[in-house]
Amino acid sequence: MIVAKQKPLAEIKEMLRPFEKVLILGCGTCVKTCFAGGEDEVAMLGAALRLAFRQDGKTIRTEELTVERQCEDAFIQESAQAVSRNEAILSLACGAGVQAMARRFARAVLLPGLNTTFMGVLEKPGLFTEECAGCGDCELDTFGGICPVTRCSKRLLNGPCGGSKNGKCEVSPDIECAWQLIIDRLTLLGQSDNLKRYIPAKDWRPSLSGGPRRLVREDHVI
Amino acid sequence: MACSSMIKDIYLLKAFESGADGVIVVGCPAGKCKRVDGDTRAAKRVARVRQLLDEIGLGGKRLAYSTADEMETTAAELVKQLGELPPGR
Numbered sequence: 001m002i003v004a005k006q007k008p009l010a011e012i013k014e015m016l017r018p019f020e021k022v023l024i025l026g027c028g029t030c031v032k033t034c035f036a037g038g039e040d041e042v043a044m045l046g047a048a049l050r051l052a053f054r055q056d057g058k059t060i061r062t063e064e065l066t067v068e069r070q071c072e073d074a075f076i077q078e079s080a081q082a083v084s085r086n087e088a089i090l091s092l093a094c095g096a097g098v099q100a101m102a103r104r105f106a107r108a109v110l111l112p113g114l115n116t117t118f119m120g121v122l123e124k125p126g127l128f129t130e131e132c133a134g135c136g137d138c139e140l141d142t143f144g145g146i147c148p149v150t151r152c153s154k155r156l157l158n159g160p161c162g163g164s165k166n167g168k169c170e171v172s173p174d175i176e177c178a179w180q181l182i183i184d185r186l187t188l189l190g191q192s193d194n195l196k197r198y199i200p201a202k203d204w205r206p207s208l209s210g211g212p213r214r215l216v217r218e219d220h221v222i
Numbered sequence: 223m224a225c226s227s228m229i230k231d232i233y234l235l236k237a238f239e240s241g242a243d244g245v246i247v248v249g250c251p252a253g254k255c256k257r258v259d260g261d262t263r264a265a266k267r268v269a270r271v272r273q274l275l276d277e278i279g280l281g282g283k284r285l286a287y288s289t290a291d292e293m294e295t296t297a298a299e300l301v302k303q304l305g306e307l308p309p310g311r
Contacts, residue, residue: 008278040232047235050279055279 001121002030002094003128004037004114006045013052015111016060016090022049023086024113025079025101026066027093034128036114037092039066045092070097076104098108119127136206136213142194144185149202151178157199226250227260227267231262234271234285244284244300251291259287281307 006012016022024042032038046062053060065082067075070093079101083089088109089096094116102110118130131148139157140147149155153171160179163170167180186192204210223229226249237245246269251260267288272282283303288296 009274029260040230043232044235044274047232047239048274051235051239052278 001119001222002096003034003118003120003130004031004116005034006036006041006114007046007112007192008134009048009052011131012045012111012113013049016049016088019060019087019109021061021063021086021088022104023063023065023079023082023089024049025082025089025091026064026092027070027091027097028066029069031092031094031114031179032066032179033122034144042066042092045090049118052098070094071100073100073104076100080105090177101178134207135202135204136210137203139199142193142197142199144181144189146178146182146185148178151181152178155176155202157202159195225255225260227257227259229264231267231271231274232267235274238275238284238310239278240300241310242284243307244280244286244304246286246288246296246300248288248290248293250264251289270275280310283311 024046026037026039028038032041035041042064042141046064049062063082063086065079067078069075070091072196073166083101083105088111089101090103090111090113091101092113093101094114095112096116098110098112101108116183119132119134120128120130123129130150132147135149148157153169153175154161156179160177160183161170164177164180167177169177183192183195186194206213226247229247234245234247235311241265249264250256252261254260268285268287272285275282275285284300284307286300
């Protein structure tokens, strides 16, 4: 899932200052799961903004709506009337959703209410961790399902740096040494021989470093 | 509410939006929550909304969490603090 965090209220408030009628548009998928942009968060932000502007003696009218996924046109269309009624849209979707809205509603002012951070998992209640950097060339089969591109602070592909201590990364004791995890897991799986494979320098062209990417499925193009 | 943890953040903000000067959330006595950790969840939620009230400019001091056995003391403290703050409206 995509993990995002709501922008500070002060920053959102300044973005909305020129407007009197705003649609706060949530997304019911990834950002709902990470408590950033679902229905509850839309309602909270609406109330917080009305209260915050009231302190300045200003009245802001907010309309609140959440669609299933802001990155898909079929769902975005449901917001068309609400978009037309408001001066600006504060999107609580990830960056993809905000841009999908901008693409669909070319004349609408789109404002991002979230900072999109990473692709990750819910490790335990309240804790989301980064797992995938979208490098475009997955080699998790070699590494026992643990990605050194994302989870090794140094992006090392051929073993640990030697700086870890008690299984923790030398960059921060809050970070587990990815290579310790990889070695432990490969050992558990009986795949320690994977460590003998030499992984050449990574070709970053399939990643964002190679420019914005596209995926075309001809069998689905009509 | 069957449990203080059923109080959603939005209920607290709505109370202030409706004109409340102060709000107290009351949970079970410490260690006696019938739902195991409902009181802990409620207290954390209140802490978060207090921070949000500071960001809004209303002041987090307007919101308090109390256990049932300490409610009288907490209420008295809150009323005293509210006397030093402007109205919530």
